[in-house]
Amino acid sequence: MSEIDLKAYIRDIPDFPKPGILFRDITPLLANPHAFNEAIDQMAAHCEGKKIDAIVAAEARGFIFAAPLALKLNCGFVPVRKPGKLPFDTHAFHYELEYGSDTLEIHIDGVQPGQNVLMVDDLLATGGTMKACCNLVKRSEPPLPAAVS
Numbered sequence: 365m366s367e368i369d370l371k372a373y374i375r376d377i378p379d380f381p382k383p384g385i386l387f388r389d390i391t392p393l394l395a396n397p398h399a400f401n402e403a404i405d406q407m408a409a410h411c412e413g414k415k416i417d418a419i420v421a422a423e424a425r426g427f428i429f430a431a432p433l434a435l436k437l438n439c440g441f442v443p444v445r446k447p448g449k450l451p452f453d454t455h456a457f458h459y460e461l462e463y464g465s466d467t468l469e470i471h472i473d474g475v476q477p478g479q480n481v482l483m484v485d486d487l488l489a490t491g492g493t494m495k496a497c498c499n500l501v502k503r504s505e506p507p508l509p510a511a512v513s
């Protein structure tokens with residue numbers, strides 16, 4: 365059992381970036397290697413006994429947790445990025461955020477059919493980013509070829 369209270373490393377900033385938003389600032393946690401490591405360990409503990417082939421995460425803050433977790437779980441890391449950043453063919457999904465809207469993209473071959481995928485992010489607010497990532501992964505599964513007999 366850890367002695368580290370991870371919540372103590374998350375700073376609340378009222379009215380950022382807009383009035384009415386309580387921003388959960390994770391930079392104090394990232395600045396402390398013990399707290400950061402503990403956060404990754406706790407995420408990994410949730411995955412114990414599960415077969416995970418790939419982690420999908422959205423830039424930018426999702427990457428911070430997804431990359432070390434992928435190494436720890438010995439699985440692949442599939443980036444979801446803002447438009448125009450991925451060089452190969454992409455699927456795109458438009459979604460609403462707590463303070464705006466955005467589009468995210470994934471490479472069409474980022475996730476292979478049949479893979480067990482873990483979605484990772486630093487935080488859920490409306491859940492819009494997570495939902496967008498789920499939609500992108502669903503679209504990555506090419507339809508099954510028609511069956512003939």
Ligand SMILES: O=P(O)(O)OC[C@H]1O[C@H](OP(=O)(O)OP(=O)(O)O)[C@H](O)[C@@H]1O
Nearest residue numbers: 423424425462487488489490491492493
């Ligand atoms: O549940 P939601 O309402 O979707 O909000 C959570 C998302 O918002 C933040 O990302 P943001 O788009 O601000 O980008 P950033 O990671 O580049 O800061 C955060 O890192 C999550 O991905």
Ligand SMILES: Nc1ncnc2[nH]cnc12
Nearest residue numbers: 386387388389462487489
């Ligand atoms: N309240 C919040 N704090 C930090 N990041 C966010 N992304 C979306 N909503 C957020």
